Amino acid sequence: MVEAAAPAASVVETVAETEPPATASAPAVVASPAPSAPAPVARPAAVEKPVKPKPEARLYRSRTLGQWIKRVVLLAVGAIAAAAILILAARGVTTLPGVPEFLERYPGEYHLPATAEPGFPWWAQWTHFLNFFLIVLIIRSGYQVRTQQKPPAFWTPKRGGKKISINLWLHQSLDILWLANGLIFVVLLFASGHWMRIVPTSWEVFPNALSALLQYMTLDWPVENGWVNYNSLQQLMYFLVVFIAAPLAAITGVRMSEFWPKNAKTLNRIYPVEAARALHFPTMLFFVLFILIHVFLVFSTGALRNLNHMFGGTDVVNWVGFWLFAAAIAITAAAWYAARPIVLAPIAKLFGQVSSR
Template sequence: MIGERTLGQVGKLAGIGLVAAAVFAAVVILAARWFTGLESVSSWMDRYPGEYHLPDFVDDGFPAWARWTHFLNFFFMAMIIQSGLRVRQQQKPPAVWQPKKGGKKISIHLWLHTSLDLLWILNGVVFVVLLFISGHWARIVPTSWEVFPNAASSILQYASMQWPEENGWVNYNSLQQIMYFLVVFVAAPLAIISGLRMSEWWPKNATKLNKIYPAPVARKIHFPTMLFFVLFIIAHVFLVFATGMTKNLNHMFAGTPVDGWGGFFWMLGAVFLTIGVLFATRPLVLAPIASRFGQVSAR
C-alpha cells in the first residue's frame, strides 16, 4: 500500500500520467512546428532569432567572482530551503536558541534559516556590486525592448524542439536573460523583504508600517517565492544539462569556453559537498555551532 492506494493502482495512475504528458508534449511540439513553419512566422523569427546584441562594454565569459558567487548561492539556497521547510513542518523543534543578551527563544531550525539568510544576502550583495562594476550586468538585465520578441522566439524554438543557439559564454538567449533577471532582481528581493517582515529583526512597534504590510501578507509571499525558486532550479539545471552539458558546466564551473569534462567534475564536487552538508545539519551538529552565538536549550 502507498497511502490509500495499492502499488498496482499507483503504477496505473503513473502510467496514465506519463502517457498524458507524452501526448501533451507531442501536441505542443507539432503545433509549434506547424506555426514556426508558416512563411510570415519564419521570416519574423529571422528578424528575432532569440537574442539581441549586447552593449559593447560587456566582456565574454564568467570571471571567478561570478562562478564563486553562483556556487555559494546554490550552496546557501539548498540549506535555506531545507531549514525553511523544517521551520514550517516541525511544531516541536528538537532545540531552541536564544540570543546571548536575552530575547525571544526561536527554534534551532529558524536560527539556522536566518543565519544562512544573512550569508546568502551578503553573497548576493557581493554578486550585484561586482555585476555592476564589471559590466557583466548587461548580460542578465534587459537593455533593449527587443528582449520581448526575442524571448517569444526562444519559447517557440524550445516548444518546437529546435532549440535556440547555445552561446552562453558570450550572450544568453532573451528568455534566459529575462529569467535570470527575475531570479536576481525580483524573486531574491521578494524573499528577503517577506522573510524580514516575519523575522525578529522587523520593528514590532512600527504600527503604521505594520498595518500597510502585515505579517500574513509576507507569509503569503515567502512560500510561493520559494516554490518559484525550486521550479526555476529544476528548469535551469535541466536546460544546462540538455543544451550542451559539458560545455555549459565548463563555463560556470571551470571558467573556460572550450568543451571538456573539467566543469562537470567541479559541479559534481559542489553538488556532493552540498548534499553532504544537508545531511550533516542535525541538531547534534548544529547545537555546538549555534551555542557560539547564543544559548541553546532543549525547550
C-alpha cells in the same frame, strides 16, 4: 391316598386363578429389548487461532507509499501528455502565416553593446557556487520550518529575544549569508560591466524572448553561446531571479523573521505578515522550478562546455568543469546531511542558547 392328593390339587387351582388365561387367538409374544442408539463420540473442542490484526500501512505526509507512487505515476503521465500537446501546438504555430518571418527577424537574441566582455570572471564562479549551495539548504530548512510539528531543539539569542526552533535559526542564518553573497555579486556585476549580460539593454529583448520560447517548445532549440551572450529568454529569467525574485524572498522573509519590529503598528498595518506569508512560499516554489529547468538546460545543451563556463572559467570542452560541479554537488549533499540538531547545536551555541524546550 385320595385325601393326600387334595392339597396339591388346590394349590394348582389357586395358581391357575392368579394367572390370566392365555387366549387361543393371540399367542404370547415375548418382547425383546429395543436396540439402543450408539452413544455420540465426544470430539475435542476446536481451538480458535487468534486473528492477527493487519499492520497499518505507514503514512508519509498523510499518504501511504503505494498512494504516493500512484500519484507520482499519474502526475508523470499527465506531464508527458501535456508536454506532447504543447510541442504539437507549438509546431503548428510555426506554420501559421508570418511566424517563419518573425523567427527569422528575431532569432532569439540581440547583440550586446560593444563594451560587454565575454566570459565569466572568478568572482562570478564563486558566487554562483555559493548561491547554489546556500539556496538548496535554504529551501530544505524552509520546508522543515513549514512542516515541523515538534521542533527538535530551540535557540534563544544571547541578548534576549523570542525563543525559536533551531530549524528556523538555521533558515534565517542561511538567509543572511545568501543575501550577503547576492549583495557582493550585484556590486561586482555593476563594477565590472558584466551587468549587461543579464540586464536588458534593448526593447528587442521581448520579441527575441518570445522567439526563443517558441523554439524551445518546438524542440528546435536556439543556438547556445553563453560564453558571449545569453539568448533573450535566459537574460529575462536571470534578471527576474536576481533583481525581482531574490529581493522579494528577502523582503517577505524579513517580515516573518524575528528582526522585524513587532510594535510598529503603522508599518505592520501597511505590510501585514499575512501578505508576506502568501508571497514567500510561492517565491520558494519559483526558485525550485527555476533550478530544475536551469540544470536540465545546462545538461541538454552541451553539458561539458556549459559546466566549464561556470565552474572551470573556460570556453573549452573538457571534463574539468564537470568534476568541479560534481565536487560542488558532493559538498552540498554533505551539508544537507549534516544539517541536523547534533551538528547544528554547537554552532548555534556560539550565537545564543540552545535548549530542548
